[in-house]
């Protein structure tokens with residue numbers, strides 16, 4: 001406990017600052033924007049506004065501790081042992097926390113005078129982007145910290161750098177202004193740092209996305225200085241791991257800012273980053289933010305994991321594997337050769353289910369090597385992290401043995417197997433020898449070195465346990481001497497070792513001859529506690545033996561840690577290989593168990609899917625006991641005919657248009673991330689960008705109507721799609737007056753066909769558009785088939801050639817439960833409108849529509865569904881059990897209910 005703390009009396013009243021408050025303010029001033037966790041004994045205390053914020057956020061009591069400038073000082077605290085949970089909660093809520101520890105022994109402070117304050121300092125800043133502990137992180141998700149830099153006169157305007165501090169992975173990308181939002185949506189950082197100047201410039205150019213606001217942190221301009229960054233980066237990546245001059249000025253500035261931010265937050269411990277992957281986005285298939293959302297790649301539009309593509313295809317068995325799968329899904333490849341390399345590996349494992357089963361079952365036991373290694377590098381790791389490294393290495397060696405049975409090993413698997421086989425076996429043996437089976441979380445707790453590993457340690461431990469035997473002997477002797485049979489020698493944190501006797505015998509020890517040797521310490525309700533000189537002596541010996549043993553253990557820990565860190569690069573490569581093997585094996589398992597086919601990927605403009613299925617809807621439809629109807633799509637084109645084909649998809653509401661559109665975009669993404677696809681076959685010429693607008697929604701929060709959102713997104717597509725792109729558009733133009741909407745949709749189809757020449761699917765309820773197939777050579781009409789049966793519509797979910805002549809909106813409205821009078825009236829209006837547009841309505845019919853329309857509002861409302869109260873009451877009547885009086889009353893009650901029902 002911090003002895004030097006002033007008590008509340010010395011804090012109040014406060015004409016001048018107490019030394020402690022002065023220290024608090026000093027530390028608080030250099031850490032603006034952080035909640036200060038101020039260490040006091042076994043608690044972290046928060047004061048003033050910090051206390052108010054934390055108590056509200058954590059639901060803990062806000063108390064007072066003295067006064068400052070006449071005002072109460074608000075205070076709340078969290079106990080050290082539970083601090084992690086509270087920190088986690090605060091960081092998740094977007095708060096930033098500075099951990100301020102006592103950095104000297106309180107005894108030292110006392111030497112400077114009774115009133116002096118223990119030295120304290122901030123040892124770590126905890127923010128959403130700099131977390132490393134397992135309890136703060138989602139094991140199956142990356143946690144990125146990103147920095148955005150802008151150079152005004154550079155070759156590129158903007159650059160992003162991002163890193164997962166928990167694994168050390170880092171990346172940079174030079175970007176044009178219009179790529180920023182999409183790229184940040186892809187990376188999905190937990191925290192984004194930028195300078196105030198950059199923020200203002202972005203806001204001015206309407207480039208600052210509202211979603212960035214809660215994750216943004218404004219860093220001082222000098223941390224983005226690209227000149228200073230060179231030196232910072234050379235320090236952060238020593239040994240020529242990478243050359244900062246390979247980066248553009250903006251990228252250097254962004255990465256420099258990240259390194260500066262991390263090293264500030266870790267307070268000089270180091271940054272432990274891997275050499276960055278440069279230009280990380282250039283080689284991948286571009287998927288913009290709206291497409292990502294509309295295709296529900298990582299989460300559904302409602303923000304849930306269930307129902308997303310990732311959720312449907314993630315069969316990985318390790319957390320790093322799951323993170324890699326997610327990264328691949330976020331950035332599929334755009335290079336046919338690289339995609340085929342991945343597919344070759346998946347194909348071999350999918351074809352050898354026995355081998356794949358073994359790999360997957362062995363992989364299950366592989367720990368999160370990358371995160372364990374980073375914690376050790378940041379001096380935050382414990383014995384379990386060391387054990388994780390040993391376990392991962394041994395598992396890798398065992399896994400590499402499985403490949404021996406393959407005759408023809410594809411490139412990716414050969415590379416993985418070589419990396420696994422090169423895992424540092426001696427390190428694993430050393431760790432296995434040194435570390436016990438049951439391990440504490442922290443090295444400071446001791447007891448993690450295996451017996452037999454170090455002779456001196458064993459000797460000290462023997463001494464410690466021997467003293468335990470001595471304690472037992474002493475207890476026996478004291479019982480003899482005092483004749484108190486129930487005398488016990490016990491231990492607790494406050495008194496240390498003490499003698500305890502039942503209260504009834506206590507007085508005996510306070511009297512001669514015992515009072516000479518027994519020193520009274522405590523009286524409890526049922527017991528009395530004493531110490532003896534001999535016991536105090538023994539206590540010292542035990543403590544020293546423990547201390548000596550712990551000392552040796554800590555030395556062993558530190559040397560094992562150095563051994564492991566000495567192999568950082570090899571271990572990181574190993575971690576990558578294990579994650580990649582998990583992803584490959586998971587995709588192979590997916591292919592084998594869900595009837596997926598290997599796509600044929602080349603550089604043509606092909607897009608031919610046979611019997612394609614929607615990976616998520618298929619699962620849902622099957623779960624409901626139905627079967628999913630597979631559909632073909634052929635958008636294949638060629639340069640000499642002007643590009644790819646465009647299918648105009650018409651059909652009834654609920655007919656399956658959106659599903660069909662989405663499934664084709666998803667098949668393209670799956671194929672290019674290196675996965676097999678839900679289809680009988682697929683031939684795809686590499687796609688550079690996928691655009692999907694299916695089911696636009698309001699963006700009222702940002703002041704944009706449905707129609708405005710739709711137009712902004714459509715214009716992005718028309719401006720950015722290339723001949724290599726795949727465009728999937730649903731019901732463009734539906735959010736405005738019919739003729740405006742139709743004209744816009746018409747012009748968009750023409751532009752996609754004539755100017756862009758991309759492969760496209762275009763679903764519409766404007767049946768007039770289908771006439772475009774006559775004039776535009778690469779446009780074809782397809783429709784979702786339906787069958788009408790006894791006035792009901794049956795959806796077949798089958799795509800066939802041709803155009804729908806109607807939308808069956810009214811039938812769908814009936815399915816949705818629209819009241820029958822409204823449906824009847826709608827049918828009547830539809831008839832007249834259809835006759836009118838066909839020119840067959842008589843003038844009297846037209847007039848009658850107009851005359852009748854106001855009546856629409858007076859149509860009687862349908863009776864609310866639900867039990868009739870009169871019937872319900874009648875059902876409740878039990879005539880055999882009623883007295884005559886009760887029967888009369890029931891009769892009146894029934895009549896009353898009938899009258900009430902008539903009135904309503």
Ligand SMILES: Nc1ncnc2c1ncn2[C@@H]1O[C@H](COP(=O)(O)OP(=O)(O)OP(=O)(O)O)[C@@H](O)[C@H]1O
Pocket residue numbers: 617621627628629630651652653654655656657658659660797798
């Ligand atoms: N190929 C299919 N096989 C089986 N069921 C399907 C298929 N396609 C769609 N469905 C079912 O039909 C439902 C409606 O599909 P979808 O939303 O794609 O229709 P839609 O034509 O786009 O409708 P709307 O025009 O009203 O938006 C799906 O939720 C699914 O249950």
